[in-house]
Amino acid sequence: MSKANRSWRIWGGLGLLVVALVLVGVAHIWSRQQGTAVRVFNLAELLPGNHTTGQYSILVDEQGRVLDMMARRIYIHDEFISADNRRYRVIRIEGNKGICREIGRERISLDGNQVPTMAGRIASGGGIAPVQAAGSQIVGVYNSHDDESYVPSDGSESIPGNGGVLRVGSAFADHLRSLGLTVIHDTTSHAPHDDGAYRRSRRTAMSLMQKGAAALFDIHRDGVPDPTFYRRTINGQDVTMVRLVVGRENQNMSANLDYAKRLKAAADARYPGLIRGIFIGAGSYNQDLSPRAMLLEVGTHTNTLQEAQRGVTLFADVVPPVLGVAARPAAARTPSTAADWKGVLYVLLAFVIGGGAFLLISAGSWKKAVARLKQFTSIEWVNLLGWQRLRKPGVDRNKKTGREREAVELAPVPHQELEANDERADWQKD
């Protein structure tokens, strides 16, 4: 019976797989015949390619005006904050175009006039290095995609292990150092440029944090073909714009988004036009490691390396005040923001909802779930508590007389007395 059951299961599984494959094939052919603007599935995407650039999405509003471009696939519900602080959400996809609707305007002037004055003071000070406040002020800089390069300067868009983006990271780190921060720029290679890059760079990011980095910057570049899209003239020099990217698949999303808005507000006050926008995308980008982790996209592959270096250097100017390490002692810490608290709430909420759902499913009914929860609190931790109790003097269970020990060893334990352990075994049935 069990054999028949098992073979049925295996064949059933295989059958399902075949049906799924056939359906994928049919969907592919159908979408090609239909010539729909939205391609459901493109088999060509599954072939290994060697281009990080060239494929890009255009974000337009409902009137067809171009709002933004970026070398990544856009999905419905993706959001971004444009340079002029309008927040958009993608509501429809047509080919490589994402049609967006404005969903609000961000008020990110940052606690009244705090940053503008701060930035102004630093600017008027004529490059005075801020006094280092007490405590560690280490900033970690790394490059998840160390191959990304700038074609006019580097000759190629991708140089694994030695991309131009490493030198953009160096320019950023050098300028932060000149502003009085301690910066660790880790140039560890995370090649190849694939989905494992963040698994590799996660280790680099972690080692930076272990060295005391309080804020992390992961430096990238975009892959939009038009160099003028990222080029701006600020203070008389050609620079590239900088895009901030926040991953929404982690518990630090709202804290990091808030941090991104502060960085943008500070940059807007000091160097208007420097920030391309804030993109809130799928993914995590190792931002689950810290609520002060940011991904920067400095220019695109058709910009020159020097433009990108100048752009990131300007951006570096606004980092210390936002991190709260400017000269003012009062600003020695970034205040907790509502978003930080929201993050705490989300983690707790996710835990309660997820745990509750699992409990309900595994117990089968609300009543049993409650009973299990009680059991969990009373039994699941019993060993740990017992361990502590054991350590207390006077409760040492090993101190038994020989006769007692004999009695314990020999006496058969009636089944009913094992109840607690059985319940535990049931809960933990492995």
Add this chain to the structure above:
Amino acid sequence: MTGYTIGVFLLVIVFSLVYFGLAHRVLDRLYLNDRTAMALIVAMIVGSFINIPLTGGRVVTSINVGGALIPLGLAVYILYRAGTTREVGRALLGAVITAVVLFGITYITRGREAWNVYALNLLDPLYYYPLVAGFVAYLVGRSRRAAFVGAILGVLLLDIADLIFYLRLGLRGTVAFGGAGIIDATFMAAVVAVLLAELIGEVRERMQGGPELAGHSRSLLAGLKGPALKRKPVDLNPADVNEGGPKDKGGEGNE
């Protein structure tokens, strides 16, 4: 630390508590008791700060005590404690399939952003690793322990694939096995994979109306003391119960 105030700290602390709590519950299901599981978590946290360098030069390799050495040791221990060679075989097969699937995904995303490949940008690699490991382990072994072994060995095999990539192409590179310690993709994948296998197992068990009783040895069934089992012993045909014999050690989500 710079800019880390109470809200941020609390966020980090709450996340750590939840994560370590889950990790502890997961270890608790791997032939370990509460105390050992707790001791291992502490050892892994401390071990996260210890990197043992293996090679230097162009390709730097190192192994993290908390992120790779202890999890690897645990995986080996689980295989060693496994009841039958069949269970070991299934766990290893699961690990190889996990590694192959993950490497396949890595291969098709090579040279482009993961988010430019269909559907992969909907989920960060950090999350689909354990999904793959957990799902494969459930299909191959229907076992939480196999899920753990599969995730750990699967991700470590991916690192070895990286090492081969660097050596073959003559690129500079770093392979830090489990380098991010207890929150490296290696152990994180294992934690989520075990929880996922447990979730699939429980949902399936619930859907079929309780654990499957037929075809399993009496000694295995004795471990099941759940309400579902208590309700129906009358339905059981004793001949059915013993049919499977001791070699059929794999239970439905009870391995």
